[in-house]
Amino acid sequence: MSNRITMITSGKGGTGKSTVAVHLASQLAAQGKLTLLVELDSALRSVDIISGVYGKTVYDIEDVLSGICDGSKAVVKSPLHPNLSVISAPVSGGVVRPDALECFCHRMKPHFEQIIIDTAAGLEAPFCAAAGVCDTAVLVVTPDPVCVRDARVVSDLLWDKGVTNQRMVINRLQTERLARMGIPDLDWCIDQVGVRLLGVVPESVDIALAGANGSSLPATGRDWEIFHRIALRLTGQELPLVMT
Ligand SMILES: Nc1ncnc2c1ncn2[C@@H]1O[C@H](COP(=O)(O)OP(=O)(O)OP(=O)(O)O)[C@@H](O)[C@H]1O
Numbered sequence: 001m002s003n004r005i006t007m008i009t010s011g012k013g014g015t016g017k018s019t020v021a022v023h024l025a026s027q028l029a030a031q032g033k034l035t036l037l038v039e040l041d042s043a044l045r046s047v048d049i050i051s052g053v054y055g056k057t058v059y060d061i062e063d064v065l066s067g068i069c070d071g072s073k074a075v076v077k078s079p080l081h082p083n084l085s086v087i088s089a090p091v092s093g094g095v096v097r098p099d100a101l102e103c104f105c106h107r108m109k110p111h112f113e114q115i116i117i118d119t120a121a122g123l124e125a126p127f128c129a130a131a132g133v134c135d136t137a138v139l140v141v142t143p144d145p146v147c148v149r150d151a152r153v154v155s156d157l158l159w160d161k162g163v164t165n166q167r168m169v170i171n172r173l174q175t176e177r178l179a180r181m182g183i184p185d186l187d188w189c190i191d192q193v194g195v196r197l198l199g200v201v202p203e204s205v206d207i208a209l210a211g212a213n214g215s216s217l218p219a220t221g222r223d224w225e226i227f228h229r230i231a232l233r234l235t236g237q238e239l240p241l242v243m244t
């Protein structure tokens with residue numbers, strides 16, 4: 001099946017959606033794919049900082065979806081990789097209309113091999129609109145009982161909307177905390193959510209620093225390798241997971 005448009009979602013806020021979206025998109029770009037990363041999180045945006053385009057944006061996705069400007073005007077090259085382009089979320093305002101997002105994706109598809117849509121927390125307009133256009137949904141889940149339960153709700157809702165190709169990234173893993181939170185192991189998380197695993201990302205100072213500074217992960221380090229494999233697995237390659 002064509003796997004061109006991927007939505008990043010979670011239900012619960014702050015699980016690392018934007019962080020995963022940026023490093024996944026960056027790796028797809030590094031693997032030679034022209035990649036567009038779009039953030040649908042009005043007001044609470046963060047992809048602009050994490051992807052290093054903060055201050056370089058003139059137009060945003062709301063301008064594009066409401067017809068104020070063409071998509072090409074809102075696209076900004078990320079310093080993380082020459083193949084990576086970003087369209088930021090607006091500073092405020094705007095409701096993502098499904099028909100407008102569908103039209104936008106249709107117009108962007110000839111220009112990009114991969115489109116990554118980072119959605120806002122919750123199950124509101126960005127979630128619904130992205131679910132309407134994506135080929136794959138990546139659920140970013142932190143290994144705690146609340147987030148795992150929310151992810152199951154999100155997964156079921158995506159199924160109801162016809163998004164059957166779902167994958168999961170477990171983020172911010174701190175193995176030593178699992179038992180204290182009543183989680184026997186990662187298999188428990190996978191079973192509860194019921195979604196196939198794409199990768200496991202540890203709690204990492206390098207990831208936090210890269211996000212704050214809009215810089216790349218240390219090349220070929222552990223975290224880089226994890227996202228490298230997540231990107232390859234997303235595009236259909238069978239590779240073993242990097243377990244931390
Ligand atoms: N694996 C990680 N290790 C360390 N810090 C992380 C990791 N993943 C995310 N973070 C940090 O967690 C915070 C929240 O991440 P992020 O903004 O990506 O979450 P989000 O799910 O997009 O949030 P929101 O729901 O508000 O959109 C950020 O400060 C980010 O640097």
Ligand SMILES: [Mg+2]
Pocket residue numbers: 017018019041046118119120
């Ligand atoms: Mg976010």
